[in-house]
Amino acid sequence: MTDECVIAKGMQFTSKKILQRAVRMYFVKDMREFKVDDSNRSVWRLICRRHTQGYRWLLRGIAKPDGLWxxxxxxxKHTCDMEQSRADHCNLDINMIAHVLLKHIEETQGCLSKLVLAWSTQNMALSGYMATLQHANPSTVVQWRLLEGxxxxxxxxxxxxxxxxxAHCKNVISIDGTHVYGRYDIKLLIAVGMDANGSIFPLAFAIAANESNETWGMFLTHLQTHLELVVDDIR
Structure with a gap:
């Protein structure tokens, strides 16, 4: 039902979640938007998002005694003007996007292996860059963590x-993280200090697959170790 994007009165679904997914898929494809007017354990009622402009479109699903919806x-007939929202459909949420993408990945043979290969190729390029840094700047510290090697x-x-x-900087360190936009959604972590002239003094950098307590913990641990910071506790 969801693959063909067909919605009609009398159609039944095994759960409310499946009904919602099918309806969202249908209206994203049809380029129409709806608003949930009522939702509980027994009713799911939708109206046109632009109902205040006089559009009286309506869909209602109910739970049957046998558990079907x-x-x-x-x-x-959904006649409202959708030109202004073609690039930003309000009913296209992250769960629906994930459902479509996961299905596509499952149907595309070798997709996951190609993704891993792409990451491996990227690792080689980054590894070569770090090796060049160490060659041009002897004793530069580089610490890696790879998953599954x-x-x-x-x-x-x-x-x-x-x-x-x-050793000649003030006892002040600032840290921050930012997105690195491009083919991969990775994060750049940065630590800076302040020199005797009050200018910013870059201290250390890290690139991480995500920004989390774990990656920040690794960053701060390496920062403490290699800059020989004397602190009571780093979290």
């Missing part, structure tokens, strides 16, 4: 000149 009222997760680096120079 049935569309008992449906006006298929080949999938990138985290890399930390700090230049030797920065490590030596930190």
């Amino acid at each position: 049935e569309i008992t009222k449906f006006h298929p 080949r999938i990138f997760y985290f890399v930390f680096w700090a230049f030797k000149s920065v490590i030596d120079g930190f």
